[in-house]
Amino acid sequence: GDSVTQMEGPVTLSEEAFLTINCTYTATGYPSLFWYVQYPGEGLQLLLKATKADDKGSNKGFEATYRKETTSFHLEKGSVQVSDSAVYFCALTNQAGTALIFGKGTTLSVSS
Amino acid sequence: DVKVTQSSRYLVKRTGEKVFLECVQDMDHENMFWYRQDPGLGLRLIYFSYDVKMKEKGDIPEGYSVSREKKERFSLILESASTNQTSMYLCASSSPGQGNQPQHFGDGTRLSIL
Numbered sequence: 001g002d003s004v005t006q007m008e009g010p011v012t013l014s015e016e017a018f019l020t021i022n023c024t025y026t027a028t029g030y031p032s033l034f035w036y037v038q039y040p041g042e043g044l045q046l047l048l049k050a051t052k053a054d055d056k057g058s059n060k061g062f063e064a065t066y067r068k069e070t071t072s073f074h075l076e077k078g079s080v081q082v083s084d085s086a087v088y089f090c091a092l093t094n095q096a097g098t099a100l101i102f103g104k105g106t107t108l109s110v111s112s
Numbered sequence: 113d114v115k116v117t118q119s120s121r122y123l124v125k126r127t128g129e130k131v132f133l134e135c136v137q138d139m140d141h142e143n144m145f146w147y148r149q150d151p152g153l154g155l156r157l158i159y160f161s162y163d164v165k166m167k168e169k170g171d172i173p174e175g176y177s178v179s180r181e182k183k184e185r186f187s188l189i190l191e192s193a194s195t196n197q198t199s200m201y202l203c204a205s206s207s208p209g210q211g212n213q214p215q216h217f218g219d220g221t222r223l224s225i226l
Contacts, residue, residue, distance in 0.1 A: 034214065036217075041219070043218050043220050044202065044204075044215075045217070046216075049214060089154065089155065098168070099170065100157075102147075
């Protein structure tokens with residue numbers, strides 16, 4: 001079945017470092033892809049999305065490009081801040097388009 | 113902004129109790145979802161609903177049921193709570209579409225079953 005694989009964390013970085021969180025997927029058809037972020041004590045918030053191959057989603061300095069040839073949707077940010085410390089989830093729509101399938105999440109910790 | 117409100121942030125119940133978790137959204141969304149979140153397992157879909165009185169099983173429906181009597185409200189029911197249902201429960205809603213509509217989440221209910 002469809003699935004999402006994220007790099008395991010935690011990822012620990014210093015402020016202003018470059019961030020990459022890898023996400024690869026297995027899916028039938030052409031799912032939409034999402035990154036969600038969960039700050040401590042809160043629910044998930046949509047960070048960015050891409051709905052077709054070669055689309056680039058971007059928000060708050062984060063970017064991810066839908067790569068069909070490598071079935072990947074890696075999250076990147078050029079310069080992280082302490083406030084980016086959170087858990088990041090990669091997700092895709094299921095084959096029926098009715099629900100999301102989430103990765104296990106990657107914890108990011110940024111220190112000043 | 114979409115607001116998804118879960119009735120409790122923290123809840124402690126006893127084994128065997130019937131437990132109700134309530135979720136309300138204010139954006140007239142057709143779709144609503146219940147997930148549980150556990151360390152190392154990410155989010156797993158329990159049930160979802162795409163219309164009033166409609167429900168579909170997700171990946172882990174055993175031990176749970178749901179109710180959607182009104183469009184804005186989606187309730188998760190633990191028929192007879194067990195310790196392995198101790199978890200964080202997240203509710204979400206979305207508008208209909210071909211899977212490209214984002215889901216909006218509540219802040220979660222941390223449920224402990226003793």
